[in-house]
Amino acid sequence: MMMVKADQSYEQGAPPSPELVEEMGKFIAETTRAGVLLDTAGLAPTAMGTKIHAANGKLTVTDGPFTEAKEIIGGFAIVQTRSKEEAIELGRRFMQLHTRVLGDSYTGECEIRQMFGPDDA
Template sequence: MRFMMMVKGDTNYEQGIPPKPELIAEMDKFIAEMTRDGVLLDTGGLAPTAMGAKIVVDGGKLRVIDGPFPEIKEVVGGFAVIQAKSMDEALELGSRFMRLHLRVLGESYTGECEIRQMF
C-alpha cells in the first residue's frame, strides 16, 4: 500500500527555512535508510508559502491568490510517499520521523505528521 506522509507545523515553521543543518543531516540518514529498504518512493520539502500561490474556486469562478497566506494556521512543510505493508507500518515510520525532529529541535518543537493511504 502507498501512503503519503505530510509534515505540518504552525506558521512559525517558515521562520526555520532553510532547516537547521543538524536536522538536514538526520533527515538525510533516515531518507537513505528508507530508500535502501525500498520503503521511500518520493520525498520533498516545500518552499515557504510566500513563494507559492493557490487557486480558489468560489461562486463558479477561479481566482489565483499569491502567497503568503496570513489566514492559515498550519503549513505543510514537506511530504514523503512511502510503500508500507499496513497503516501500522506507516505510522511507525511517521513516528520515527517525528521523533527525529523532536530529538534535533528539542521540546519546543511543535508539528504533526498526517498519514493517508493513497488510492
Template sequence: MRFLAIYRAPETCEPPTPGHMAEMGKLIEEMTNAGVLLATEGCMPSAAGARIRLDSGKVTVTDGPFTESKELIAGFALLQARSKEEAVEWTRRFLAVAGDGETELRQICDFTSQPELAAAGELAARA
C-alpha cells in the same frame, strides 16, 4: 499500500541546521533502503506560493504568504508500506527528527485493487 504523508510545520520555523540535515539524511537513506520511501520533497515558504479556488464557476487566485494559517505544508513523502500501522510508525520516526509539526497520512487510492473505483475512474475519464 501507498500513503501520502503531508507534513505541516509552523510557518515561522527556523531553517534546519547542517547537523539536523545530516540526521534527516540518515533517516531518508534508511527508509529508501527499506523500500518504504518512494519520494520526498520539502516546500518553499508560503510567500512563494498561491492558492487557487474554484467556487460556483469563478476562479480566484490568492498569492502567499498565508498568514491566516498557523501551520502550512512544509513537505511531503510518498511511502510504500504493508499497513497503515507501519506507515504510522515510519511517520513517528520522521517527526522525531523533523521536530514540531504534524503529518497527515492518507492512503492513496489503488484502482488496480479496487475494481469499483477503477470503473468509476474510467467513467469520469470518458465524461
C-alpha cells in the same frame, strides 16, 4: 503519504538546522534502501505560492503568503508500506527524529493519508 506541517520559522524562510538535515539524510537513505520511501521533498513557504479558488463558477487566483492558513504543509514523503501500522511507525520515527534533534520544545505534526490510484476509483 506523510505530510509534515510547517512551523513559524519555516514559513519565515529559515532553513533547517545542519543537525536536522544530517539526521534527515540518514533517515531518507535508510528508508530508500529498505524500499519503503518512494519520494520526498520540502515545499517552499506560502509566500512563494499561489492559490486558485473555485466558487460559484468563478476562479480566483491569490498569491501568497497565506496568513489565514493554520496548517501549512512544509514537506511530504510518499511511502509504500504493508500496513497502516507500519506507516504510523515510520511517522513516529520521523517525528522522534525531529524531537531528538530540535529538543523537547519542538512542536510539529505529521499527517498520514492513504493515496488512491486509478485502479481504486
